[in-house]
Amino acid sequence: MKFNIAVIPGDGVGPEVVEQAKKALDAVAEAYNHIFIYKEAQLGANAIDATGGPLPKETIEICKSADAILFGAVGDPKYDNDPSAKIRPEQGLLNLRRELDLYCNVRPVKAYDNLISNSPLKREVIKNSDFVIYRELTGGIYFGEKTLSEDKQTAHDVSSYTVKEISRVTHLAFQAAQKRKKKLTLVDKANVLETSRLWRKTVSEIAKEYKDVELEYLFVDNAAMKMILNPTHFDVILTENLFGDMISDVASSLCGSIGLLASSSIGAENGLFEPIHGSYSQAKGKDIANPLASILSAAMLLQYLGLHEEADAIERAVDKSLALGITTQDIKRKMQKSTTTSKVGDFVADYITNQDDSN
Ligand code: IPM
Ligand code: MN
Secondary structure, eight states: OEEEEEEEEESTTHHHHHHHHHHHHHHHHHHHTOEEEEEEOOOSHHHHHHHSSSSOHHHHHHHHTSSEEEEEEOOOHHHHTOTTOSSOHHHHHHHHHHHTTOOEEEEEEEOOGGGGGGSSSOHHHHTTOEEEEEEEOSSGGGTSOEEEOTTSSOEEEOOOOOHHHHHHHHHHHHHHHHHTTSEEEEEEOTTTOHHHHHHHHHHHHHGGGOTTSEEEEEEHHHHHHHHHHOGGGOSEEEEOHHHHHHHHHHHHTTTSOGGGOEEEEEOSSOEEEEESSOOOGGGTTSSOSOOHHHHHHHHHHHHHTTOHHHHHHHHHHHHHHHHHTOOOGGGOTTSSOOOOHHHHHHHHHHHHHHHHHTO
16 A cells, blocks of 8 residues: 655654664665555754744645654754754744644553663563553644743743543543453542642543443652552553653653653644654754664554554564664663664664564
């Protein structure tokens, strides 16, 4: 089959990890007789440098006409410490989420046996952890009204949610729970926030349609603690935009390397797939960043396109690279040598190709 894939390498290590994901996709295309047509687009600091804005119109068009979007990373340190900067690279990603209505962010977190010794948690605590965060991505405080008073002494960020916004992501989270361990944890701050109370009411109503799923509520502070003390407690976590941003960084540090975690951002019409590690600018151009999160994002992209066998082939290749220790320095701390971004990408692509030959 033929698919159009929008490719946004973005900033920092984005381009180098996306290149490895494309190698994996090309190997899949050859092994399974597909055609992937890539269209590259700019977003973030590179787009600001080239066009003056972080999200050129052309990028939106390329994304809208694609079957799926492969995304690298956004962000550049030159914007981070300047609170008065009017234009920021991150706005490109936020606006793209909004433009394409990518309301559901999915972040799977799994403890790989081979990496447990890299986890900051004790083996017996992290072992068998396997959960997924469903984060609402186009509402809440991220997108509410923002104001700074004329005298610059007071600022506001408004957080608002509608039942409609809560419902659509909630259904996806329940459906995911039905296919997993049938447990859903709603993370909120309902003891303080009105929006959280609306989340609880809406989610508890919807729960009646999913009687096979156990629903629990946790306050976000408690959830962050539990994630560290007892991560196996969780199956599917559902939460609003800001809390999801925070707890997914907590979650990502548990398993040994953030360089392994992929994510998808799904809307009614489109899906965007990206590593969660961000632009990691210190490593830019050094060929040391871990490409596995980007490669696993490509696997999620294939799942989204309905190419399940093909996605499995990528996942098997990633497992193999971890088992053989063909990995970058971030997960080689306790071993002797590591390899480069591009060599990991080559290994994964070769493995996909040869695996198929031997079938
Ligand atoms: C993420 C990132 C973004 C967010 C930034 C880059 C705007 O941290 O995808 O988690 O806060 O959503
Ligand atoms: Mn984040």
